[in-house]
Amino acid sequence: MTSEDPGEPFDVFAARRQKLAALRAAGVDPFPHAYPGVESIAAVRAAHETLETGEETDVAHRVAGRLAARRGQGKMAFLDLVDRSGRIQLQARVDELGSGGMAALLDLDLGDLLGVDGVALRSRRGELTLRVTAFELLAKSLRPPPDKHHGLSDVETRFRHREADLIANEEVRETFVTRARVISAIRRHLDEQGFIEVETPILQPLYGGASARPFITHHNALGRDLYLRIATELYLKRLIVGGLERVYEIGKNFRNEGLSPKHNPEFTVIEWYEAYADYLDVAVRFEDLIRFVTREVGYSGEYDFQSPWRRETLSGAILDRTGIDIRVASDRDALAAAMTARGLQVPEQDSWPQLVDELVSKHVEPALVQPTLLLDFPLGLSPLAKRHRSEPGLVERFEAFVGGMEIANAFTELNDPDDQRARFEAQRALAIAGDAEAQPYDEAFIEALELGMPPTGGIGIGIDRLVMLLTGQRTIREVVLFPAMRD
DSSP: OOSSOSSOHHHHHHHHHHHHHHHHHTTOOSSOSOOOSOOOHHHHHHHTTTOOTTOEEEEEEEEEEEEEEEEEETTEEEEEEEETTEEEEEEEEHHHHHHHHHHHHHTOOTTOEEEEEEEEEEOTTSOEEEEEEEEEEEEOOOSOOOOTTTOOOOHHHHHHTHHHHHHHOHHHHHHHHHHHHHHHHHHHHHHHTTOEEOOOOSEESSOOSSSSOOEEEEETTTTEEEEEOSOSHHHHHHHHHTTOOEEEEEEEEEOOOOOBTTBOSEEEEEEEEEETOOHHHHHHHHHHHHHHHHHHTTOOSSSOOSSOOEEEEHHHHHHHHHSOOTTTSOSHHHHHHHHHHTTOOOOTTOOHHHHHHHHIIIIIGGGOOSOEEEEEEEGGGOTTBOBOSSSTTEEEEEEEEETTEEEEEEEEBOOOHHHHHHHHHHHHHHHHTTOTTOOOOOHHHHHHHHHOOOSEEEEEEEHHHHHHHHHTOSSGGGTSSSOOOOO
16 A cells, blocks of 8 residues: 555556556657766755755755655646655746646656756745756656555564665664764774775685584585685684784675574674784774774764773673672582572573573673673683683683673684684584584684784674664664574
């Protein structure tokens, strides 16, 4: 149902098809190849900010966009044209266009793509307007747009047909413009800090760099299975070994996990690695980056990104919120007993690291609303992080939380090949015991470390989740153009 036709949708489609046929019969190309010289509507509006009410000019502009509204008929009518940058009113007059041109313009349907030449004026109601001197149909819309009064509100339809969502909802367009600006700001900041952007394989012979189930595909020419990457970490650290010293990659990772407000099976991450730095250096650079990005996009929401982030240790955060000291309950049975004693759920098959993650995700993470760093993780949770220099049993790692959600994970990177080999062996044991998300043994990475990797700090930041925070969205599907959907 649309604002144009209260009847059956088939009638609307049929009517538009009839108009298409009539245009072609009249020799009009309803899908021309180009329309050069277009200005954005925002630029036109900016050029006439000081124009007084009722004032006319002889300044000509060419704009293009989608026909969004129409008022009036006969000798004068007003239409609204929308492009990515905004909306502008058009004034159509029969003494300018002639009776044939006026009729052709008014016969267009809402949703049609239209190019317009016009002269700027300010209407008596104060609205910047282009008086149409010429126009051209640029694409005939054969499907009616969503109802202009009610928009497109059905969630399933919005996500499955994002193009219609973008047409109907200006705030959705703004969300994805903001997303693009966030990524651009990240690139600009890191480039200015001497980092270089690189690209590493998405199809990998062995996945790694995180604890997650991979997607598996098959390469026919190679005759072997490959994995969609779950992280860029191990390849990026091999580039540090190679002497690139400061590298970053922005790209998609893929994890074969469930859907949730915070999870999509493919998601966008920025990872960077810096030689001669540790996790505390990374924390400083991370906070500087977030301050820069939030200023660049004009963020003014509920989270304080300009002040230094709160810092807690992981074990302290768990102890404060659950009464369980994971430094004492340092094996699976002891931790399970402590959780049971406090009435907390203990999944039967979970390993000690998984139980710690359960405590963090259910009892700590939701309480971390303002920007917070959790530091110093247990060794068993962090197979790729360097041992803590002063705290036995811990590694130098932090995770960043805002709005009750993790957005970043950082290490002082493990660069001792013998220690890394032992960690991989421990992960292999967890996998044999049933942990499907354990880190696989990567001999190629060990061989790279044996060449010598300098002291290095690294971080991964979830772009989707960061954009959620900066745009006030509560689900990741609102910031991914085409999210994964169930049948």
